Amino acid sequence: GQQLNQSPQSMFIQEGEDVSMNCTSSSIFNTWLWYKQDPGEGPVLLIALYKAGELTSNGRLTAQFGITRKDSFLNISASIPSDVGIYFCAGLSGGYQKVTFGTGTKLQVIP
Amino acid sequence: SQTIHQWPATLVQPVGSPLSLECTVEGTSNPNLYWYRQAAGRGLQLLFYSVGIGQISSEVPQNLSASRPQDRQFILSSKKLLLSDSGFYLCAWSYQVGAAFFGQGTRLTVV
Numbered sequence: 001g002q003q004l005n006q007s008p009q010s011m012f013i014q015e016g017e018d019v020s021m022n023c024t025s026s027s028i029f030n031t032w033l034w035y036k037q038d039p040g041e042g043p044v045l046l047i048a049l050y051k052a053g054e055l056t057s058n059g060r061l062t063a064q065f066g067i068t069r070k071d072s073f074l075n076i077s078a079s080i081p082s083d084v085g086i087y088f089c090a091g092l093s094g095g096y097q098k099v100t101f102g103t104g105t106k107l108q109v110i111p
Numbered sequence: 112s113q114t115i116h117q118w119p120a121t122l123v124q125p126v127g128s129p130l131s132l133e134c135t136v137e138g139t140s141n142p143n144l145y146w147y148r149q150a151a152g153r154g155l156q157l158l159f160y161s162v163g164i165g166q167i168s169s170e171v172p173q174n175l176s177a178s179r180p181q182d183r184q185f186i187l188s189s190k191k192l193l194l195s196d197s198g199f200y201l202c203a204w205s206y207q208v209g210a211a212f213f214g215q216g217t218r219l220t221v222v
Contacts (some may be wrong), residue, residue, distance in 0.1 A: 033210045041116075042201050042213030043155070088155065091209070099145065099203070099211045100156040 006089055006102035013079055014110050021058040021087060022073040027092030031100070032065050033071040037086045046072070046087075079109050113138035117202045117214030124221055130175075130189040132217050134202030137183065142204040144185040146177055146212060147198040161185060162207075172217045 001093035006023045013019055024033070031050050047058050049065035049072060056063055062075045072089055089102040118133045124130060136142055146158040157170045159177035167171060167177050174193050178186045197220050205211040 023200075024115040031209070035213075040199075040216070040218070042216045045210050045212065048210045054213075092205075092209075099205060100157070101147075 004089055004091055004100055004102035005031070006105055008105060010106040010108070011102070012108045012110060015081060017079055017109060019076040019079055020073060021081070021100045021107075022071060023069075023089030024071040025091060026070065026095065027091075028069040029091040029093045029100075030069070032063070033065050033090040033092070034061075034074045035088045035090060035101075037088065037104075038086075043088055053058060076107075079107075081109050083107060083110055084109050113204070113212065115202065115212060115214045117217060120215060120218060122220070123167040123219045124192050124195055124219065126221055127191045130187070130192050130201055130219070131197070132202075132219075134185045134187075134214055135183055136204045139204070140182060141204070141207075142183065143207060144179060144212075145203040145205070146175075146185065146187045147201040147203065148200060149200075149216075150203055155201065158188070192221045194221050 004025050006021050027066050033048050034046045037043040038047050047056050048065040052065055052069045053067050054065040060077045064073055086104045086106050091100050114137045142199045144161045148158055149155050157204045159165050159167055159169055161162040163181055164179050175189050200217045203211040
């Protein structure tokens with residue numbers, strides 16, 4: 001089946017630093033999504049990307065849909081303690097647009 | 112606006128007992144519906160997805176089953192729980208083209 005490889009698996013950063021994480025796949029996706037999950041909660045959608053090459057921002061977050069449609073990255077600028085959580089990428093494909101999730105990046109911010 | 116409800120939030124069940132988790136969506140029609148399981152600190156494993164009433168696709172062989180008796184109702188069941196069924200279960204919905212939106216999750220502990 002389809003797999004999304006997400007890196008890094010985890011990261012510790014200092015408050016105020018910028019963060020970058022990415023997601024790659026051997027398959028083409030029609031849509032790329034980025035989610036954040038707080039402990040004990042369901043993932044919350046951060047950014048959705050619908051076109052190859054699309055660059056979209058949501059506050060301090062910026063995400064891009066790769067030209068090849070097989071990758072995406074998420075950047076967080078000037079990190080703050082509430083950015084802590086697990087970030088998941090996800091891709092949609094197929095006639096029924098099934099959602100496939102990446103393995104997640106666990107982000108810890110040191111105040 | 113669309114909302115998704117999932118219950119119960121937490122559940123402790125003995126080995127061998129049955130399971131029924133329910134998920135309902137409001138404010139939309141004919142959504143795609145999903146059940147995911149998440150082990151502690153791990154990624155999201157897709158268990159089942161449904162594109163319509165009575166249409167269920169299983170992603171992994173397991174001790175669980177799913178049903179969609181109504182357009183906006185998705186049920187996850189088991190006849191006899193195993194210890195390995197413990198985890199965080201998440202229901203999600205999406206339009207046929209678009210991002211998935213998650214419920215708050217059910218923390219299941221099988222003892």
